[in-house]
Amino acid sequence: xxxxxxxxxxxxxxxxxxxxxxxxxxxxxxxxxxxxxxxxxxxxxxxxxxxxxxxxxxxxxxxxxxxxxxxxxxxxxxxxxxxxxxxxxxxxxxxxxxxxxxxxxxxxxxxxxxxxxxxxxxxxxxxxxxxxxxxxxxxxxxxxxxxxxxxxxx
Numbered sequence: 159x160x161x162x163x164x165x166x167x168x169x170x171x172x173x174x175x176x177x178x179x180x181x182x183x184x185x186x187x188x189x190x191x192x193x194x195x196x197x198x199x200x201x202x203x204x205x206x207x208x209x210x211x212x213x214x215x216x217x218x219x220x221x222x223x224x225x226x227x228x229x230x231x232x233x234x235x236x237x238x239x240x241x242x243x244x245x246x247x248x249x250x251x252x253x254x255x256x257x258x259x260x261x262x263x264x265x266x267x268x269x270x271x272x273x274x275x276x277x278x279x280x281x282x283x284x285x286x287x288x289x290x291x292x293x294x295x296x297x298x299x300x301x302x303x304x305x306x307x308x309x310x311x312x
Contacts, residue, residue: 161179161236161237161238161239162179162237162239163239163241164238164240165241165242165310166242166310167277167282167310170284170308171275171277173272173275174275175271175272175273176271176272177270177271178237178238178270178271178272178286179237179238179270180267180268180269180270180291181237181267181268181269182236182267183265183267184229184232184233184265185263185264186221186262186263186264186266187263188219188263190221191205191206191219191220191221191222191225191262194221194222194228198222198224200222204219205219205221205222207219208262216259216261217261218262219261219262220260220261220262221262221264223300226260226266226290226299227251227300230268230288230304231248233268234268234270234286234304236268237268237270238270242310242311243310243311244310244311246307246308246309247306247307247309248305249305250304251302251303251304251305252302252303252304252305253302253303254300254301254302255300255301255302257297257299257300257301258292258295258297258298259299260292264292264293265293266290266292266293267290267291267293268288268289268290269290269291270287272284272287273286273303282307282309283305283306283307284305284307284308285303285305286304286306287302287303288300288302288303289301
């Protein structure tokens with residue numbers, strides 16, 4: 159799938175309500191989960207203790223919810239190529255709900271849609287609907303809305 163290219167506020171505004179596409183799948187390995195646990199000091203057994211997690215509610219370890227969020231920029235950049243920028247700011251997350259755990263070795267992909275775009279005196283605020291789909295599951299890992307600020311060149 160080719161990326162959607164956006165070079166201006168006007169181009170982004172025309173995409174309001176549009177489905178932008180779906181990223182490639184990303185697999186969460188135990189190594190990645192362990193590295194995230196080290197970085198965040200969150201070593202709860204459900205994430206890092208493979209043997210104990212086999213007896214837990216999911217039958218295996220699961221990725222941290224915030225780990226699944228942290229790959230958003232990587233997956234977003236597979237869907238959209240925003241060009242002609244002075245700067246981009248990750249401004250916020252709205253209406254986020256975790257729906258299902260991501261088990262170790264699950265594959266996920268991002269589905270994105272433009273919910274809104276507003277020109278705030280030369281700075282564009284883009285509200286992007288997101289859904290992190292789990293391969294083989296009808297329930298997404300999470301759904302919500304991320305907010306970017308785009309400072310396009312004139």
